[in-house]
Amino acid sequence: QKEVEQDPGPLSVPEGAIVSLNCTYSNSAFQYFMWYRQYSRKGPELLMYTYSSGNKEDGRFTAQVDKSSKYISLFIRDSQPSDSATYLCAMTLSGGYQKVTFGTGTKLQVIP
Amino acid sequence: ETGVTQTPRHLVMGMTNKKSLKCEQHLGHNAMYWYKQSAKKPLELMFVYNFKEQTENNSVPSRFSPECPNSSHLFLHLHTLQPEDSALYLCASSQERTSLSVGQFFGPGTRLTVL
Numbered sequence: 001q002k003e004v005e006q007d008p009g010p011l012s013v014p015e016g017a018i019v020s021l022n023c024t025y026s027n028s029a030f031q032y033f034m035w036y037r038q039y040s041r042k043g044p045e046l047l048m049y050t051y052s053s054g055n056k057e058d059g060r061f062t063a064q065v066d067k068s069s070k071y072i073s074l075f076i077r078d079s080q081p082s083d084s085a086t087y088l089c090a091m092t093l094s095g096g097y098q099k100v101t102f103g104t105g106t107k108l109q110v111i112p
Numbered sequence: 113e114t115g116v117t118q119t120p121r122h123l124v125m126g127m128t129n130k131k132s133l134k135c136e137q138h139l140g141h142n143a144m145y146w147y148k149q150s151a152k153k154p155l156e157l158m159f160v161y162n163f164k165e166q167t168e169n170n171s172v173p174s175r176f177s178p179e180c181p182n183s184s185h186l187f188l189h190l191h192t193l194q195p196e197d198s199a200l201y202l203c204a205s206s207q208e209r210t211s212l213s214v215g216q217f218f219g220p221g222t223r224l225t226v227l
Contacts, residue, residue, distance in 0.1 A: 008152060034215055043202050043218030044155075045114060051214075088155070099168065100216065102155040 001026055006089055006103030015112050019076040023089035023103045026070065030091040030101075033065050035074045038086045038105065047074075047087075079110045115139040118203050118219035125193065126227050133188040133222050135203030142208060144186040145216065146178060149200040161186060162208070193226045200224070 006023045013019055021035075032051055036044035050056045053067045062075040072091075076083055089103040115138045125131050137144065146158040160168035161180040175197075177189040186203055200223050204216040 002154075004154065006154075032214055036215075036218075041220070043114065043116070043204075043220050045218065046215035049214045099157065099160070100155075104152060104154045 003027055003101050004089065004091065004103040007106055008104050010107040010109055012109045012111060013079055015079060015081060015110055017079050017110075019074075019079050019083070019108060019110075021074040021076075021087050021089075021106050021108070023072050024070055025072070025091060025101075027091075027101075028067070028070065029093050032092045033063070033072050034090040034092075034100070035061075035063055036088040036090060036102075038088060040085075044088055081110050081112050084109045114217045114219065116203060116205055116217050116219035118201075118222050120222060121220065122223045122225075124225045124227065125190070127193060127195070129193075130189070130191040132190065133201055133203075133224075135186040135188075135219055137184055137186075137203075137205040137217070137219075139205055139217060140207075141205040141217070142183055143206045144180060144183070145204040145206075146186065146188050147202040147204065147218075149202055149221070155202070159188075190224075193224075195226050198224055198226045 004025045034049040035047045037047045038044040050063045050065045053065045056063045060077045064073045086105040086107045088105040090100045092100045117136050119134045143162045148156045157170050158172045159178040179187040200221040202221045203219040206216040
């Protein structure tokens with residue numbers, strides 16, 4: 001079983017739709033949960049992170065963590081063509097430098 | 113720009129060549145990383161340097177040799193690579209985690225093709 005499972009997509013949605021991206025994980029010790037966005041021919045960039053369970057909102061983006069289910073989500077409201085990218089979930093244990101475990105990434109296309 | 117630069121951006125090499133990838137970070141971070149990104153696979157951590165000391169070698173073949181002369185520069189020396197080593201090689205940096213500092217900053221990557 002992979003430590004982190006993420007549907008690779010691709011996921012195509014019309015502009016303005018609500019997008020839901022998800023990951024499941026197996027290691028209950030993970031404490032920090034991150035979402036990275038990677039545009040074509042670029043490196044990943046940190047979009048947002050959440051510590052432990054709960055929700056976090058940043059503009060059109062909302063990250064949710066359900067540790068009891070080992071399930072994390074990223075919601076994008078009012079999706080825009082500029083949101084077209086690959087979204088990688090990532091997670092790490094507490095303490096020390098950051099050894100991060102990544103998902104495979106979900107490719108998202110927002111169609112104008 | 114993320115503050116992490118990588119050169120070259122593209123590299124084509126034969127199996128007998130020797131080449132080096134370079135990474136430089138301008139963020140004052142104390143940890144640097146090499147990752148390999150292949151299609152349909154999660155990022156694979158290769159090496160970690162914390163305060164210039166190698167703290168992680170994730171069972172990487174010896175044909176990949178890292179070098180970290182200072183906290184701002186990281187190299188990946190390549191020799192006698194195999195075609196399956198073709199991938200995007202990403203460098204990243206981070207600050208030792210505090211409540212204000214989570215996540216790694218990535219460079220744009222070097223697209224490596226081994227013929």
